[in-house]
Amino acid sequence: FTDPSPINDLKAKYIGMTSVILTWLVNNTASNSYRIEFGNSASMDSLTSNRTEVEIAKLIPGTMYNFTVFAIVNGNETGGVSLSLYTKPSPVLHLEAEYVGVTSVNLTWEVNDTASDSYTYRIEVVNDSFIRSLTSDVTKKEIPELLPGMMYNFTVFAVAADNETEGEGRSKVLYMKPSPVLHLKAEYIGVTSVNLTWEVNDTASDSYTYRIEVVNDPSIGNLTSTVTKAEITELLPGTMYNFTVFAVAADNETEGEGRSKDLYTSKS
Structure with missing residues (x-):
């Protein structure tokens, strides 16, 4: 006959990738020693403690473990109280944008955990005005319906097979x-200069700058503008030029597709 367990309220105080901290209460002051049995589908182990809190380390990320705590009363082991939980998955690795478009991005990432075949992924998309969450069963995701020229923070979390336990996010x-x-049009065409104007309709356009590419084979020149117009000088009279204007986002790197116009300067 096994005595009923004096242990109650067994819970995880902390759940990490490779360790958990368990705590419990006892209603029998005669018990001051405990055996904790733990394992996953592949192996079992145990340890002893004289406290009602124990850290169990060297666990595998993203894996389900069953923990059973037995009290030892007067030299005899009582019945056990059990708790099942998943350790946290590791953070995803090598989060990259495979494609960045005007209104969508394709993200890819990697995972190295033993349990990663059972993972799903939550992708959090944040900008100044909203937070959106998407899910994926694979290590990639296309995220549509974004705004042109806008900054977004993308964070990917690996989720264990319980669909609840998340790893730390990678952003x-x-x-x-x-x-x-x-x-795009020429407001003025002179002998050695041209005045170009253009428009933009994007929500984020207040933060844009513009790159103007000036091509006269074989030479290529680049100018920048912070407004939707530019005067281009030092051109050759009676010569054809190709002018291409690119809107540039606030990171000063991400460029939109160029809009082009061929023009001849006036003859002197």
Whole structure:
């Protein structure tokens, strides 16, 4: 006959990737020693403690473990009280943007955990005005319906097979590509200079700068503008030039698709 367990309220005070801290209460002052049996589907182990709190280490990330605590009363082991839980998955690795478009991005990442075949993933998408969560069963995700030229923070969490226990997130900040500029035209064409104007409709356009590429084979020049117009000087009279204007996001790197116009300068 096994005495009923004096242990109650067994719970995890902390759940990490490779360790957990268990705590419990006892209603029998005669018990001051405990045996903790723990294991997963592949192996079992045990340890003893004289406290009602124990850290169990060297566990495998993202894996389900069963923990059973037995009290030892007057030299005899009582019945056990059990708790099952998943350790946290490891953070994902090598989070990258495989593609950055005007309104969508394709993210990819890797995982090295033994249990990763059972993982799903939560992708949190954050900008100044909203937070959105998506899920994926594989180590990639296309995220649509984003705003051109806007900054987003993407965080990917690996989720264990209980669909609850999440690992620490891995983040990446990206700017979407701005939309192409609109209505590119020459407001003035002179002998050695041209005045260009254009428009933009993006929500984020207040933060844009513009790169103007000036091509006269074989030479290529680049100018920048913080407004939707530019005067381009030091051109050759009576010569054809190709002008391409690119909107540039606030990171000063992410460029939209260029809008082009061919023009001849006036003859002297």
